[in-house]
Amino acid sequence: xxxxxxxxxxxxxxxxxxxxxxxxxxxxxxxxxxxxxxxxxxxxxxxxxxxxxxxxxxxxxxxxxxxxxxxxxxxxxxxxxxxxxxxxxxxxxxxxxxxxxxxxxxxxxxxxxxxxxxxxxxxxxxxxxxxxxxxxxxxxxxxxxxxxxxxxxxxxxxxxxxxxxxxxxxxxxxxxxxxxxxxxxxxxxxxxxxxxxxxxxxxxxxxxxxxxxxxxxxxxxxxxxxxxxxxxxxxxxxxxxxxxxxxxxxxxxxxxxxxxxxxxxxxxxxxxxxxxxxxxxxxxxxxxxxxxxxxxxxxxxxxxxxxxxxxxxxxxxxxxxxxxxxxxxxxxxxxxxxxxxxx
Numbered sequence: 001x002x003x004x005x006x007x008x009x010x011x012x013x014x015x016x017x018x019x020x021x022x023x024x025x026x027x028x029x030x031x032x033x034x035x036x037x038x039x040x041x042x043x044x045x046x047x048x049x050x051x052x053x054x055x056x057x058x059x060x061x062x063x064x065x066x067x068x069x070x071x072x073x074x075x076x077x078x079x080x081x082x083x084x085x086x087x088x089x090x091x092x093x094x095x096x097x098x099x100x101x102x103x104x105x106x107x108x109x110x111x112x113x114x115x116x117x118x119x120x121x122x123x124x125x126x127x128x129x130x131x132x133x134x135x136x137x138x139x140x141x142x143x144x145x146x147x148x149x150x151x152x153x154x155x156x157x158x159x160x161x162x163x164x165x166x167x168x169x170x171x172x173x174x175x176x177x178x179x180x181x182x183x184x185x186x187x188x189x190x191x192x193x194x195x196x197x198x199x200x201x202x203x204x205x206x207x208x209x210x211x212x213x214x215x216x217x218x219x220x221x222x223x224x225x226x227x228x229x230x231x232x233x234x235x236x237x238x239x240x241x242x243x244x245x246x247x248x249x250x251x252x253x254x255x256x257x258x259x260x261x262x263x264x265x266x267x268x269x270x271x272x273x274x275x276x277x278x279x280x281x282x283x284x285x286x287x288x289x290x291x292x293x294x295x296x297x298x299x300x301x302x303x304x305x306x307x308x309x310x311x312x313x314x315x316x317x318x319x320x321x322x323x324x325x326x327x328x329x330x331x332x333x334x335x336x337x338x339x340x341x342x343x
Contacts, residue, residue: 004218005030009078012037013065013111014085016044018174019126022206023082023213024048028055038074039085040064065107071114078118080217083111084126086142093138094266104141105148112152112163120161124217125149127167127225129202129272136267146225150294153223164220166213168228169202169272169321172339178235179341182242187250191260192239199264200271200321202230203238205339212288219286223294227274232324233332241332245342271322285314 010027014020015037027035038061039045045060052058063070065085075081086104087093093100108125115123127146130139152163173179185192209228216226239259247254264270275283279292327335336342 001214001218002030005032005080005214007031007033008080009034010036010080010082011061011074011078012082012084013039013071014083014126015039015061016041016048017084018171018177018206019209019213020082020084021048022210023084024058025051026207026210026214028052028057032057034059036061036074036078038063038065038071065110066102068110068114071110072117075114075118075120079121081111081115081120081123082126082213082217083108083123086126086145088128088138090130090136090138090267091265093141094136097137100137100141104138105144108145108148112148115161115163116152116156116159119159122162122164122217122220123149123152124213124220125163125165126213127165129167129169129274130269131167132273132276135269138267150223150225153294162220162222164216164223165225166216166228167225167274168204168209168212169230169274170204171206171209172203172336173341174206179238179242182239183246183341186243186246186252186257189250189252190257192243192257193260193262194235194239195262195264195268196270197236197259197261198270199235200232200324200326201235202232202272202274202321202324203335204228204230205335207339215288225279225292225294227290227292227319229289230274231327231331231335232321233327237326237329238332241329241336245333245336271320273318273320275316275319277317280314280316280318283314283316285316290314290316290319 010032012020012023015024016039034057036059049060061074087100128142131142134140134143146165149163149165182192212228243257244254247257282293284291
């Protein structure tokens with residue numbers, strides 16, 4: 001990774017968000033020339049710059065991915081782009097669908113076009129398990145975002161820019177995630193609201209997710225979708241671990257905090273998937289991830305043959321939080337401690 005990032009100009013869109021800010025924090029370790037933090041949140045840009053008072057490499061770029069001219073200026077002389085900017089809240093996107101389209105679809109196309117215009121070396125687009133067989137507006141827009149990224153291979157001509165997608169599930173304590181909400185409910189003595197007692201999710205820490213994003217950035221050849229191997233858990237188990245661990249800290253006995261089932265929200269799934277059945281036919285794997293290798297063939301057009309670093313075929317027909325062996329409560333507690341939620 002150090003060979004990839006050292007002395008390079010790197011742009012992170014959505015750079016003050018949960019995943020984007022962790023990308024920024026971890027990039028600093030690898031001695032890049034600059035880390036350009038691109039976001040439309042002025043206050044958070046100020047705050048993230050304040051986290052690195054002695055790091056001259058941090059450059060705040062106020063802008064929006066809906067503005068391609070601003071993106072082009074931010075990408076001038078950039079070698080790598082991590083595209084983490086997105087509207088990600090499922091329920092809000094259901095009621096504001098075209099805003100999601102403008103950011104997640106048009107914004108991604110702007111990133112692609114700007115990267116080609118500025119001849120960036122590689123672009124890594126951050127995606128989500130909600131793009132797999134989507135039932136929500138947010139999931140559908142992220143699916144199109146993935147398709148646009150993979151399809152960039154076909155219209156980039158002779159330009160060197162490589163494109164790849166990284167897809168993963170829920171990130172612990174990301175903005176708007178359920179854990180901060182549940183902690184606040186525990187502080188008040190409950191009840192702790194859960195949408196469905198059977199719900200399962202993939203989950204990992206932002207540090208783990210970004211480490212694997214960097215691994216994908218170093219291994220990408222062009223047009224792959226990297227699917228990070230993630231643990232799954234039952235949401236009721238997660239809720240109970242939080243209650244058992246935190247209720248005494250706020251002056252309550254765990255049995256005093258009740259669970260209240262409120263029903264699934266608009267656009268929400270009972271279980272999440274990370275790989276479609278169709279992708280499973282063209283799937284390879286490493287220790288830490290599955291890789292969907294793109295099909296490049298076009299009739300009467302010679303395409304460049306790409307040799308991949310792994311040819312271990314993944315014997316996988318379904319990768320769903322429904323069928324994954326869930327974490328035990330002890331494992332969930334250890335994961336939350338590692339992520340800094342519990343001490």
